[in-house]
Amino acid sequence: MEKMKNVRRMIVWISILAIFLVVSYFGFSNQPREYPAYISSSPSPTGVKALYTYMENEYDDVTRWYNSPDVLQSEQSLLLMIEPFFVPMEEEMNEYVRFMEEGNTILLFSENPVGMFDIKVEYGYLTEPLEEEYHSVQMNEQSYQSMFLSNIRIQTEENDEVLITDDLGAIAIRRPIGEGHLMIVNTPHWTMNTYLLDYDHIPLVLQMIEEGYEDHEAIIFDEYIHHQGNAATFITVYPKWFILFMIQGALLAILLLLYQGKRFGPIYQVRDEAVRFSDEGTRALAAWYLRGSRYADALAMQADYLKLLLQEKWMISYNREWKDISEELDRKWARKSHQEIKAFLEGLHIVLGKQKVSKQEFLLWSKRLEELRKGVEEG
Secondary structure: HHHHHHHHHHHHHHHHHHHHHHHHHOOOOOOOOOOOOOOOOOOOOOHHHHHHHHHHHHHHOEEEEEEOOEEEEEEOOOEEEEOOOOOOOHHHHHHHHHHHHHEEEEEEEOOOOOOOOOEEEEOOOOOOOOOOOEEEEEEEEEEEEEEEEOOOEEEEOOEEEEEEEOOOOEEEEEEEOOOOEEEEEEOHHOOOOOOOOOOHHHHHHHHHHHHHHHHEEEEEOOHHHHOOOOOOOOHHHHOOHHHHHHHHHHHHHHHHHOOOOOOOOOOOOHHHHHHHOOHHHHHHHHHHHOOOOOOOOOHHHHHHHHHHHHHHHOOOOOOOHHOOOOOHHHHHOOOOOOOHHHHHHHHHHHHHHHOOOOOHHHHHHHHHHHHHHHHHEEE
């Protein structure tokens, strides 16, 4: 028997070790990770981690934002939205507008920003093919070189300030929104790791950030717009090793509980014990009296039990008639007056002398006897 227990114990621990090895292998396997484009934590060519790292080193307060815009607080911040994966819903767009109206700035890099913040665009076409590999743009009356842009240009309004332009129209503008500003740049590829060092992309991007950061205290990279699931989840918030550790801990706890024979669910008491030590017999007898309309007998038994209780608690002899204990009850039953006690005893003597008692009488006198019983037990 002891040998069988040892064999079973060995099988359990081997199973636990095998599960840990399998989970660890798949959890830490060196499979290449795929990153979506324009993610601030992405080191891939399409990510913007290079820009984020530079900003983190050059500015005091640079963070990522994974939550919905309704919890964005007014902290004199510059919010960078780099090529959103989806157009936020109307309620979310209203929260972004509220954020700007409170004195903050949003810098939106989007190749085609139609659908966001009521932005309108124009479509222009180059009349002649480019002779150079680069494209010339103007910022602060200076010419800069950049990679070829799309033909989409931003349609300006009366209060807009044009920041970057070319022969086809506005590439970047700044628009007042309440006490803050909205800045729009239709060249998100300038910020990519693979293109950031090309041509004059660094001064162009940094100048836009400086224009938006002016009079602000913090820079926030909005990652909420890069997740269709939106708000941060348990998987995205905690590191991979911690999640793996928690999974293995849960599996270990389950296996240990199973090994120790733990059971879950309600505990059902053996019926023999319940019948033997409960008042089931009393309940059955009471039901039999009620079904047979034996109200007189039931009332007599209740009165007889009460006389035993009076003898035990108040030293009133069991052999005395109810009508003869008026004086003793006057001294002991303080809640009732002499007249009430006298009427109670006379009525009880009459009802106990009847051969048949109606159900109404039974309920009435049963209630009165119960009242006396509580008085006796409470002293």
